[in-house]
Every structure is written in structure tokens, then in C-alpha cells.
Amino acid sequence: MTDLLGALAQSRGRTVTVGGTTMTPPDLLAAAAAVADAVTGRLPAVERVAVHATPTMETVVAVLGALAAGVTVVPVPPDSGVAEVRHVLADSAPGCWVGEPPADRHGLDHVPVDLAGRASYRPREVGEDHADFVLYTSGTTGLPKGVLLPRRALVAGLDALAEAWAWTGDDVLAHGLPLFHVHGLVLGVLGPLRLGGGLLHVGRPTPEAYAEAARAGATLFFGVPTVWGRIADAPEHAKALTDARLLVSGSAALPAPVFERLEELTGHRVVERYGMSETLITVATRADGSARPGWVGVPVAGVETRLRTDDGADVPHDGESAGALEVRGPTLFAGYLNRHDATAACWTDDGWFRTGDVAAIAPDGRHRIVGRASVDLIKSGGYRIGAGEIESTLLGHPAVAECAVVGLPDADLGQRIVAFVVARDARADDALAAELTAYVGAELSAHKRPREVRFVDALPRNEMGKVQKTRLRG
Structure with a gap:
């Protein structure tokens, strides 16, 4: 080999x-x-x-x-x-x-x-x-x-x-x-x-360190959204990346405001990609493609993807309809060590790997990851709602520094949409909560607005910067 x-x-x-x-x-x-x-x-x-x-x-x-x-x-x-x-x-x-x-x-x-x-x-x-x-x-x-x-x-x-x-x-x-x-x-x-x-x-992936690497001749930069957000907030260092060839973000969704700010400061549209330990990278925005905030690109060579409903039906590739993402191809793992049960459970009968993620696919093949089926697909009042779409919208509000959206049990709706928000200033009160709720309802649809906004000092994250929503739901 x-x-x-x-x-x-x-x-x-x-x-x-x-x-x-x-x-x-x-x-x-x-x-x-x-x-x-x-x-x-x-x-x-x-x-x-x-x-x-x-x-x-x-x-x-x-x-x-x-x-x-x-x-x-x-x-x-x-x-x-x-x-x-x-x-x-x-x-x-x-x-x-x-x-x-x-x-x-x-x-x-x-x-x-x-x-x-x-x-x-x-x-x-x-x-x-x-x-x-x-x-x-x-x-x-x-x-x-x-x-x-x-x-x-x-x-x-x-x-x-x-x-x-x-x-x-x-x-x-x-x-x-x-x-x-x-x-x-x-x-x-x-x-x-x-x-x-x-x-x-x-x-340590600080803005200063990335700027110094650029001055030392680095052409390609990897980072997680937390790192890119800090660089976007440090324009004196971000501008040093202007001569880079490609900026890549992964491990979580890059907020649209960070994408837009980095483009303004560096002239680069950050490319995103999607994958997991079990699949390596299966979907990526190409260097010669048109990067767009919220979209992680198209399948890499040899990889196929598809979307399925809960009952196994196809989901249309219209860029809006969300479904369970399944993949197959040469980049996939060989199973879980000592866990034959878990290995068998993650494969469909016809040989596709169940990622556990929910996505939408545009007619041109571009993918948008809604999130994990277990925590990011909210079923509220008969609607299937992606938490990521609401989070991206909230991050467009000037008062929001960070946010995470989850579905919590609700006797009437099944699940109610709850937004955990880190505010940019001290104005974390009922008036701002109402303003954010109305903002989402106006930008998206009324049924996608948060039913509750909870202000927090910080979001729980793992070592990769991913928000641990299970801790929020607990």
C-alpha cells in the first residue's frame, strides 16, 4: 500500500x-x-x-x-x-x-x-x-x-x-x-x-501567532471558528493574512459575521469543510469554488452523499429541505474497536454510513449542515427546524457575541426553541430578549423564533471549540 x-x-x-x-x-x-x-x-x-x-x-x-x-x-x-x-x-x-x-x-x-x-x-x-x-x-x-x-x-x-x-x-x-x-x-x-x-x-492559536506565521511565509491556514472569530476581532493581525493562498475553517460552523469580517480584512472568503472521525473529510468547499457562509461545499473525489427522512424516503436537493445525511466512499472508517454492535448500527442495509447529522443540499450539490440530529433538529409545532439557521441569524444581531439554540421539552409544542446568548455588553435583559425574538421572526419565519432567550456568560465548549449542547439541555 x-x-x-x-x-x-x-x-x-x-x-x-x-x-x-x-x-x-x-x-x-x-x-x-x-x-x-x-x-x-x-x-x-x-x-x-x-x-x-x-x-x-x-x-x-x-x-x-x-x-x-x-x-x-x-x-x-x-x-x-x-x-x-x-x-x-x-x-x-x-x-x-x-x-x-x-x-x-x-x-x-x-x-x-x-x-x-x-x-x-x-x-x-x-x-x-x-x-x-x-x-x-x-x-x-x-x-x-x-x-x-x-x-x-x-x-x-x-x-x-x-x-x-x-x-x-x-x-x-x-x-x-x-x-x-x-x-x-x-x-x-x-x-x-x-x-x-x-x-x-x-x-496557541492566537491572532498574533497566525499573523507571525503569515509573515514567515505560510500560505495555507487551518482554524476552528473560535480562532477565526478572534482573528476577525483583531484587524491589525488579520490583515497580515492577505497574502495567504487559502484560509480553511472546520470542526464547527463558521458564523456569517465572522466570514464577512474576514473577507473585508483579508480579501479571502474562508472555505469550510465537513467531516468526522469516522469519515474523515467528505465535503469541502473547493479552492476554485465560490465560498458562501453557512455552506461547506461539495463531496470530495470518490465520496457520495444523500439525505433521508425518518422513514427512509429521499429528501429533495432544493437547498432548504433538511434530512439525515448519509455518506459512502473510500474515506470511511473500518468500524469501532471492540464495538461490533455500534459498528453495525451506523450502517444502512445498502451500505451507507449514518452520520447522525442533518443537512440540506442545494441543486448544484453544495451542502449546508443543520447540525446533529440528536440536538440540532428541533421538532416544534409540527415543523422540523434547524438550530444552525437560527444561530446564524442571531449572530447577525449586533448585540450577540455568541449563541446556541436547542429544543427543550414542551407540553404544547413538543419542543420549544430556546436560545442561549452571550451578549456583547451589559444589556442582557428582557427588552433585549424580546428584540432578539422579534429579529429572528422577521428574518426567518414566525415559527422559527425563540420562545425563550437565556443570557449566559459563556457557552460550554469542548477542546475543539464545539458547543456542548447536551450540557445546555441538561
């Missing part, structure tokens, strides 16, 4: 910087090869290895070394609680840690990473169905599940994004994302390295 890093071995002139440490491609591969030799010496007893995925060069070399050794990598978030780490290790049963382990090793030995170590890079051959990663879900509906990502999915997903974004070895990617999930690790590290391009991990 294709070596993930074949182009990196031929790369010249690009460097990789993570955690303040810079390495050239030859040195990076040689250091990874030294780790691979150490891991290979433990085979066949070691099938999987755990990596304490701090935002450091040691993490990158540990991951690359394990992949070169042909073992499965289990990235462990550095901010995980004791119970979560215990569950991940018990479920995935790694043979050892690779790289610097956490203070509590949980009884596992470790293979150290020496950034000065050097060996000949000879990646072990693996089949296309070999699991390169076990990435654990957020666990919002129970214990985190281990997503098995095979080599075929990584190759198909990264190559499809390279085509969609005209991403080449001439690009230098900059971001400050965590290195334990699809966005930061698979796209943000393996993506540029597979193409032989440059990588500049900025550490």
Missing part, C-alpha cells in the same frame, strides 16, 4: 516546526526511522502503541515512527482525565507508550523519542485495510468509542483534499490545533507531510 510520506522523502527546502523545534524533512524521517527501529524490536508483541499527544515535535516523530513500524497509533489527549485515559488504554490495549508518557504511565513501558536519533527510513509494508490510527470519539453519548482508521481512508482523504484545495508541496500550512484528532493530526500534520510541504504549528 502507498507510503503515507513518500513525497516527504523527496522534499527540498521546506521545514517542519512544532513546539518551537524545527526539522528538515530528511532529519524528521531519520528521527522517525530510529523510533520505528526501536518499536519494531518489540514486534510481534506490540500491535498498538499509545502516544501522549502534546503539541510537540516529539509527538510528531512518535507518530511517524509508529506508522513507519507498521503499528497502530492511539493518540491520547494530554488534557484527558484519569478515568478517560484508563478507558482508552483498557479498550485499545497498547503495548507501550511511544514518546514522553504522561506522569501516570498506567503500568505501560515506553519507547523514548530522541530528536537527534538517526536511522535509514524504510517504512514497513502494510495492507490497505491496516488500521493506522484508533481515534477516540468525544464520548457525548457514552464512553468514547475507538474509531479504526485504515490506510486506504487516510490516503483517499488526504489526496482528495489536496485536489479540492489545490494543495501542493509548495504550500506551508500553519495552525495551532491539538495533535490528537482528525483536524490537527491527520489533516494538520500528515496532510502537509504527505505532499512534501511545510508545516508551522504555532502553539
Whole structure:
């Protein structure tokens, strides 16, 4: 099967910087090869290895070394609680840690990473169905599940994004994302390295750090909406991104006001994309396409999508009708580790993966994600209402800094629409609540207006910046 890093071995002139440490491609591969030799010496007893995925060069070399050794990598978030780490290790049963382990090793030995170590890079051959990663879900509906990502999915997903974004070895990617999930690790590290391009991990993703990366020659920038919102609020730093080639947002919907402000400041229309651990990126706005706020683009090469009603009927692609989003294609995972029941439940009888998300598809194939079926599809008074549409509208009001919309049980309506709002100033009172309710009713439809507005100091978010609506509904 294709070596993930074949182009990196031929790369010249690009460097990789993570955690303040810079390495050239030859040195990076040689250091990874030294780790691979150490891991290979433990085979066949070691099938999987755990990596304490701090935002450091040691993490990158540990991951690359394990992949070169042909073992499965289990990235462990550095901010995980004791119970979560215990569950991940018990479920995935790694043979050892690779790289610097956490203070509590949980009884596992470790293979150290020496950034000065050097060996000949000879990646072990693996089949296309070999699991390169076990990435654990957020666990919002129970214990985190281990997503098995095979080599075929990584190759198909990264190559499809390279085509969609005209991403080449001439690009230098900059971001400050965590290195334990699809966005930061698979796209943000393996993506540029597979193409032989440059990588500049900025550490904390501040506006100042992104501006400095732009001045250092970065051409491609990844961020989550929270990061882009902060950059939009810092015009002196945002303007430094003018010479970038492409700005990409993901992991949650980018608010329309942030999109418009960034276009005003940088001249760029931020492109969005959609995916999840189980599917990698399946839908993306193309570099040569027309980015629009609220729309995440079209299926990448090899991927198909469809919308279904609750009873399995087709949903029209009219840009308005919402339905359950299902996908199929080469980027999909191989199942959940040790969870045959959960794996079987997420597939339809005819081979489509149920994403659990609700979307609308325009006649030209562009997708708009309404949200999770479990929390973002509100059934109120006989209407099926997408929370995302209401949130985007509220964010257009000058008094709203952040918001989240949920459906709460209602004896009359089934669910009533409730908006949790972080106000921009101290005027968080009944008069503003009434004003926001009327604003939504005028901008959208009367049945989409919030029946209740609750003002909060902050919205609960996970490490990726996604709002945890289950906590709001509790």
C-alpha cells in the first residue's frame, strides 16, 4: 500500500516546526526511522502503541515512527482525565507508550523519542485495510468509542483534499490545533507531510501567532471558528493574512459575521469543510469554488452523499429541505474497536454510513449542515427546524457575541426553541430578549423564533471549540 510520506522523502527546502523545534524533512524521517527501529524490536508483541499527544515535535516523530513500524497509533489527549485515559488504554490495549508518557504511565513501558536519533527510513509494508490510527470519539453519548482508521481512508482523504484545495508541496500550512484528532493530526500534520510541504504549528492559536506565521511565509491556514472569530476581532493581525493562498475553517460552523469580517480584512472568503472521525473529510468547499457562509461545499473525489427522512424516503436537493445525511466512499472508517454492535448500527442495509447529522443540499450539490440530529433538529409545532439557521441569524444581531439554540421539552409544542446568548455588553435583559425574538421572526419565519432567550456568560465548549449542547439541555 502507498507510503503515507513518500513525497516527504523527496522534499527540498521546506521545514517542519512544532513546539518551537524545527526539522528538515530528511532529519524528521531519520528521527522517525530510529523510533520505528526501536518499536519494531518489540514486534510481534506490540500491535498498538499509545502516544501522549502534546503539541510537540516529539509527538510528531512518535507518530511517524509508529506508522513507519507498521503499528497502530492511539493518540491520547494530554488534557484527558484519569478515568478517560484508563478507558482508552483498557479498550485499545497498547503495548507501550511511544514518546514522553504522561506522569501516570498506567503500568505501560515506553519507547523514548530522541530528536537527534538517526536511522535509514524504510517504512514497513502494510495492507490497505491496516488500521493506522484508533481515534477516540468525544464520548457525548457514552464512553468514547475507538474509531479504526485504515490506510486506504487516510490516503483517499488526504489526496482528495489536496485536489479540492489545490494543495501542493509548495504550500506551508500553519495552525495551532491539538495533535490528537482528525483536524490537527491527520489533516494538520500528515496532510502537509504527505505532499512534501511545510508545516508551522504555532502553539496557541492566537491572532498574533497566525499573523507571525503569515509573515514567515505560510500560505495555507487551518482554524476552528473560535480562532477565526478572534482573528476577525483583531484587524491589525488579520490583515497580515492577505497574502495567504487559502484560509480553511472546520470542526464547527463558521458564523456569517465572522466570514464577512474576514473577507473585508483579508480579501479571502474562508472555505469550510465537513467531516468526522469516522469519515474523515467528505465535503469541502473547493479552492476554485465560490465560498458562501453557512455552506461547506461539495463531496470530495470518490465520496457520495444523500439525505433521508425518518422513514427512509429521499429528501429533495432544493437547498432548504433538511434530512439525515448519509455518506459512502473510500474515506470511511473500518468500524469501532471492540464495538461490533455500534459498528453495525451506523450502517444502512445498502451500505451507507449514518452520520447522525442533518443537512440540506442545494441543486448544484453544495451542502449546508443543520447540525446533529440528536440536538440540532428541533421538532416544534409540527415543523422540523434547524438550530444552525437560527444561530446564524442571531449572530447577525449586533448585540450577540455568541449563541446556541436547542429544543427543550414542551407540553404544547413538543419542543420549544430556546436560545442561549452571550451578549456583547451589559444589556442582557428582557427588552433585549424580546428584540432578539422579534429579529429572528422577521428574518426567518414566525415559527422559527425563540420562545425563550437565556443570557449566559459563556457557552460550554469542548477542546475543539464545539458547543456542548447536551450540557445546555441538561
